[in-house]
Amino acid sequence: MLMQRLPQLSNEEIMVIAGIPMEELRHTRAAQDWLAEGRQEGLQEGLQEGKASEAAKMTLRLLKRRCGPLSEATTAQIQALPLEQLESLADALLDFQGPTDLSAWLAANG
Numbered sequence: 001m002l003m004q005r006l007p008q009l010s011n012e013e014i015m016v017i018a019g020i021p022m023e024e025l026r027h028t029r030a031a032q033d034w035l036a037e038g039r040q041e042g043l044q045e046g047l048q049e050g051k052a053s054e055a056a057k058m059t060l061r062l063l064k065r066r067c068g069p070l071s072e073a074t075t076a077q078i079q080a081l082p083l084e085q086l087e088s089l090a091d092a093l094l095d096f097q098g099p100t101d102l103s104a105w106l107a108a109n110g
Contacts, residue, residue: 053079055086062090067099074102077110085109 003014015021056079063078064070070078081089092105 052081052083052086055083055090056081059086059090059093063093063096063102066093066096067102070102074106077106081110 003011006014006017009017060070060075060078078086078089088109089105093102096102096105
């Protein structure tokens with residue numbers, strides 16, 4: 001509450017005013033809950049990034065077989081796609097006849 005009412009002060013300054021050592025604050029139930037929540041969010045983000053990375057690798061392998069060698073720019077564009085679009089691309093590539101179809105898909109969806 002003090003942090004909201006005194007936004008111009010740093011956390012450390014507020015803790016000095018309140019007379020609460022920072023180390024004690026870290027051990028409060030609220031702080032532990034916030035830390036746990038942050039760890040869970042970080043874990044979820046890491047899992048999503050890992051899934052997208054694996055999906056990109058597999059999609060790139062399949063595209064290279066279907067369309068031939070890909071340029072660095074195309075590879076980077078595919079690696080930057082979110083997981084949902086990678087999944088959509090993986091489905092679409094089954095119907096690709098060559099690199100022109102990939103270029104058209106990327107132009108429409110990338």
